[in-house]
Amino acid sequence: MWESTPFAEMVREATTGEEVTYRKLAETAIDPKTGQQLTHNALWKIAHAEQVKISPWIVRAVAAALGKDVREVQAAAAEQYIGLTAGDPFDATTPGAAVVVAHVPGLRPADMPKVEELLRNWAAGSGGSSS
Numbered sequence: 001m002w003e004s005t006p007f008a009e010m011v012r013e014a015t016t017g018e019e020v021t022y023r024k025l026a027e028t029a030i031d032p033k034t035g036q037q038l039t040h041n042a043l044w045k046i047a048h049a050e051q052v053k054i055s056p057w058i059v060r061a062v063a064a065a066l067g068k069d070v071r072e073v074q075a076a077a078a079e080q081y082i083g084l085t086a087g088d089p090f091d092a093t094t095p096g097a098a099v100v101v102a103h104v105p106g107l108r109p110a111d112m113p114k115v116e117e118l119l120r121n122w123a124a125g126s127g128g129s130s131s
Contacts, residue, residue, distance in 0.1 A: 010066055033057065038061045
């Protein structure tokens with residue numbers, strides 16, 4: 001049985017329909033930057049949390065195949081492979097800047113007051129913490 005992990009689950013969920021197989025998914029698993037394409041075997045390994053040498057192009061190819069934002073897929077891969085949750089817990093992202101905070105799973109914004117203070121100061125234009 002495979003581990004229950006976000007990156008693996010994304011790929012497994014994409015193949016739950018009767019018409020979507022790993023071979024079919026691999027047809028669109030192409031990194032838009034490099035043009036490299038994942039094989040159906042690689043997608044199967046990812047879906048079953050088997051050992052895969054992860055790299056940025058693989059994450060971008062999975063995002064392309066799933067039709068998901070690459071940042072969402074990167075966050076899922078980070079959680080699966082290095083045990084960090086990544087996201088914007090303070091809704092600080094703006095059209096000109098993406099805010100991504102990596103933290104151990106289970107932390108809430110209230111558990112990260114220094115990070116919140118830093119982001120609020122940055123948003124206010126002071127660029128640093130007040131302490």
